[in-house]
Amino acid sequence: MKWEELMSLKRQGDTSKRLRKEQDDTRLGFEVDYDRIIFSSAFRGLQDKTQVIPLSKTDFVHTRLTHSLEVSVVGRSLGRLVGKQILEKYPYLTEIHGYHMNDFGAVVAAAALSHDIGNPPFGHSGEKAIGEYFKTGNGQRFKAALSDKEWQDFIDFEGNANGFSVLASDREGVEGGLRISYATLGAFMKYPKESLPKKPTSKICDKKYGFFQQDKAFFEDVAKEVGLIANKSVGDIGFERHPLAYLVEAADDICYTIIDFEDGINLGLIQEEFALEYLIKLVKKGIDPKKYNELTTKEDRISYLRALAIGSLIGDAVKVFMENEEAILNGNFPFSLMDKSQYKAQMEDIIQISIKNVYQSKEVIEKEVVGYQVINTLLDKFCTAYINKTNGIASNYDNLMLKLLPERFQVIKDDTMYHKLLHICHFVSLLTDGKALQLFDTINGKK
Structure with missing residues (x-):
């Protein structure tokens, strides 16, 4: 891998090359990444998502948002310190390409800021709850309509892959998600592989997976642009990490x-x-x-x-x-x-x-138990309503359920079963802890 490729300023949809030496240092592309992430609704939602201690109103317990901000600060320091030594080792990166020490800090800070942006409510138990809805819950009924890799995306639902979707997936009228630079997307990819084969090696980059099947083509485009090294056999997609x-x-x-x-x-x-x-x-x-x-x-x-x-x-x-x-x-x-x-x-x-x-601790265990019940209920009700609607058999109750969705999730598409289910999983994953509980209470007639 080469640093001048790894530090690509390209964004989805670009038709011309972005060169570092031509950048405006008052509005550097890597710093724009940070700004776009911090102003996104998905990032704001982290203020009401559990880090470890649930729904605590004390002054000193961290949420996903405060944790992410702190990780970005540490990441910026790491990036700058490494960047300084990289440029000393490879002076052509400055002399020919125009890279600065702070560029490395900006990329790591932006990627670190977004590292939890795809995590569901209720901490890591939220990921497990989504996976188990499909693996052992009512979601098992959808397995026959999915390929093996699509099914694995659900039964091992992964916040890192969901985060890549938040940053990069198209939606109506919004091409390329937040349109983050490829360097930052590369740094974000801790696990640059698809969900199968599962843990094919003991390498850290194969520990989990980093993108859903729906994002495969764009993921490969990013990996190719920044020069990641492919490490999987024909038919499977996986790469060595961006440094x-x-x-x-x-x-x-x-x-x-x-x-x-x-x-x-x-x-x-x-x-x-x-x-x-x-x-x-x-x-x-x-x-x-x-x-x-x-x-x-x-x-x-x-x-x-x-x-x-x-x-x-x-x-x-x-x-x-x-x-x-x-x-x-x-x-x-x-x-x-x-x-x-x-x-x-x-x-x-x-x-x-x-x-x-x-x-x-008891408080954390109680949060996880509640989270399982809430997520299982929301997935079941919304998946059923959405699929019934696309199949033309929605009941009045289904239609009412769909009206509870935010506007951008109410768009009904004649997609594959995989995309329909991922649409609802994406909605549930972006809920805050408080909003998920509120919807749960509404569905159960407690509000």
């Missing part, structure tokens, strides 16, 4: 490891002593004992340690990336960056504490 996708993943890994731990401490689910025991291992080289001892509140002490910990992990991720940059460009780095971090053991210890005390 900057490793930085997006690292930013996410750093944030959820440290910040979910911080949330657990601030909520009283994890004892403050654990912060000292576990975070101190990450920050012992940078901590100022005098400054730390002057902090009088738990929140301030944890914030101080968190900031130092994130700084340590950023520096280490950049080191791992640059040590393996040539292997990454050649498609020969099958790990995440943090898998090779000197702090891997410390991060795993922190995650295990969070799993035990936060992710498996």
Whole structure:
């Protein structure tokens, strides 16, 4: 892979080449990506989507939106630090093509900002709930009408693939979704493969899948434009990762490891002593004992340690990336960056504490149970109504249900069964936690 291709400014529908040296630095294309994402309705919806702790109104617990903003900040730092060293290593990227250090930061920041944009309500259990509706619920009735790969898209419903649809799928009058640059779309693709074959290798890029069958052609167009390396046999689609996708993943890994731990401490689910025991291992080289001892509140002490910990992990991720940059460009780095971090053991210890005390807390379990019921009900009612309508057998109840859909989802198309089902899954996935609960209560006559 070549950096000048990986950093493509092309957007869907372009008829001429966008060259970096001809860009207006006051309105750089990569920064436009960030703006388009942050002003999108899908991104705004993340403010009422669970990160870990459900529907909490406390001041310090993260939603998907605050988490995404923090991941983008860490991603920008990672991108700039790596970009600086890339340009020093390959000066022609600046001299001939006009790339700047901040370009790398802008791409990683935009991709990181959108990394959760396709996640359904109720956290990761929302993805599982959609999948299980089709795998073991009433959605099983649709299997015979779908190809194997189409069926896999549903039974392993994936927020990353859904996010790619949000960013890139056409809809009536809107070509190319948000029209994000191909460099940012490439960096967004943590799992650049289709849903089958499932986990064909132990490579990190094959862990999940990154696009639905409906988006296959455009996904391949992006991969070809930025020069990703194909790694699947004839008939299957998959690629090695865009190098900057490793930085997006690292930013996410750093944030959820440290910040979910911080949330657990601030909520009283994890004892403050654990912060000292576990975070101190990450920050012992940078901590100022005098400054730390002057902090009088738990929140301030944890914030101080968190900031130092994130700084340590950023520096280490950049080191791992640059040590393996040539292997990454050649498609020969099958790990995440943090898998090779000197702090891997410390991060795993922190995650295990969070799993035990936060992710498996009663409040989180209750949220997941409710989420399964809500999503199962919404999918069943809306899929039935939508398919009955397209088949010309809609009841009055079906018609009423369809009127509950937002305007852009009320468009009835004579599509394949796959597209009809994906249309409803896309609608449900973009609901906030609160709106999903509201619709559930309406359907069940509680409102």
